[in-house]
Each structure stands twice: as C-alpha cells, then as structure tokens.
Amino acid sequence: MAIFHFSFDLAHYGITRQNFYADPFWLHQRTCIVSLFLFVAGLGQAVAFGQAQTWPRFWRRWAQVAGCAVLVSIGSWLMFKERFIHFGVLHGIAVMLILVRLTARGGVWLWIAGAVAIALPRFIHEPFFDSRLTNWVGLITHRPATEDYVPVLPWIGVMWWGMAAGQWVLAHRREWLTGPLPRALHPMAVLGRWSLSFYMLHQPVLIGLVLLVLQLR
Numbered sequence: 400m401a402i403f404h405f406s407f408d409l410a411h412y413g414i415t416r417q418n419f420y421a422d423p424f425w426l427h428q429r430t431c432i433v434s435l436f437l438f439v440a441g442l443g444q445a446v447a448f449g450q451a452q453t454w455p456r457f458w459r460r461w462a463q464v465a466g467c468a469v470l471v472s473i474g475s476w477l478m479f480k481e482r483f484i485h486f487g488v489l490h491g492i493a494v495m496l497i498l499v500r501l502t503a504r505g506g507v508w509l510w511i512a513g514a515v516a517i518a519l520p521r522f523i524h525e526p527f528f529d530s531r532l533t534n535w536v537g538l539i540t541h542r543p544a545t546e547d548y549v550p551v552l553p554w555i556g557v558m559w560w561g562m563a564a565g566q567w568v569l570a571h572r573r574e575w576l577t578g579p580l581p582r583a584l585h586p587m588a589v590l591g592r593w594s595l596s597f598y599m600l601h602q603p604v605l606i607g608l609v610l611l612v613l614q615l616r
Contacts, residue, residue, distance in 0.1 A: 406419075448503045516551075
C-alpha cells in the first residue's frame with residue numbers, strides 16, 4: 400500500500416508519468432490491496448468476536464475508524480477539491496464493520512452472502528445510486544469522480560469472507576493465528592497493531608518527502 404501510494408504521489412507531482420486511472424498494472428494492484436485490507440478486517444472481527452469483544456469496546460474502535468474517515472475526506476478535499484474522497488476505504492470499513500458484527504453468527508451463510516455481495520453489482524446497475532448521497536451502496540452505472548471509492552457492494556463480500564475464514568481458522572487451525580511469531584516478523588506485528596495510525600500517517604510523510612525533493616531541485 401505504501402509503495403502504491405508513493406508511486407501515486409510521484410505521478411501526481413509530475414516526477415514520473417504513470418496513469419493510475421487507466422493502467423491495468425496499477426488498477427489491479429489497487430484491487431489486490433483493497434481486497435487484502437477488507438479480508439484482514441473481516442478476519443480481525445472474527446478474532447474480536449471470538450474473544451467476546453463487548454459492544455462498547457467495538458464502538459470505541461469504530462469511532463476511531465469513522466473519525467479517521469472524516470479526516471481523510473477533509474484532507475483529500477484540500478488536495479483534490481472536486482475529486483475528494485467521500486466514500487473511500489475507511490468510510491467503507493466503518494459501515495461494513497457494523498454489518499459484519501451484526502451478522503457474525505452467520506456461519507456458513509457468510510460465504511454465500513459474500514459471494515452474492517461480490518456478484519450483485521455485476522448484474523444490477525441503477526441511476527438512482529449514481530449520486531454522492533447514494534453511490535456508497537455500489538450499484539452504480541458509472542464510477543464517481545473521486546480519488547478513492549470503496550462502496551459496500553461488492554466489498555462487504557470480501558469482509559464477510561474474511562470473517563468466515565477467520566472463524567473457520569479459529570475453530571479448526573487456531574495455531575495459525577495464536578502460535579508464536581518468528582522474530583523476523585515482529586516489526587510487521589507492530590505495524591499490524593498500529594495499522595490505522597500507519598495508514599493515516601504514511602501519506603502525509605510521503606507527500607512531505609516528495610515536496611521536499613521538489614523544493615531542493
């Protein structure tokens with residue numbers, strides 16, 4: 400993700416010439432990154448639910464995610480104006496976390512619901528969902544003009560699959576998630592525990608470095 404964003408920053412400020420809006424190389428990378436984000440978020444909810452996370456604790460974490468989503472909207476408006484991020488990955492996660500938590504006891508049906516959610520936007524497209532007030536659902540006829548767009552459909556399907564996979568692992572291969580971590584991976588574990596902080600800070604730092612290089616040219 401950080402490499403993708405740094406590459407975007409280089410192109411945005413004219414240091415490199417890459418088309419992040421049409422080049423399949425970058426579009427496929429984005430799809431893989433968002434898919435991994437949401438799958439891991441769903442898996443994390445499986446762990447939290449398995450540990451009997453209380454609703455007050457859930458809402459405290461949710462408020463952090465939702466608050467960061469608002470900051471992303473404000474920051475992206477300052478940077479991109481009309482193409483600001485009004486429903487990006489953090490906005491999507493904030494909505495989908497609630498839906499995933501409410502359906503946490505779905506069992507095998509989570510796999511089916513996930514498949515339906517992923518497939519639905521391929522078959523249903525309604526102009527009603529093209530406005531900024533409704534395109535968060537995902538049943539759009541054309542992609543909105545925004546720098547990041549992660550609607551509930553189809554992406555909640557990936558999070559449901561993450562929840563289902565996490566519950567299966569905890570029931571049948573618990574050691575995959577609870578076993579000792581190799582020392583070499585400890586730095587990655589730190590990033591995992593502070594993932595939201597890293598997400599919010601890495602772009603300002605990278606953009607600052609790019610602007611510093613441009614000033615020193």
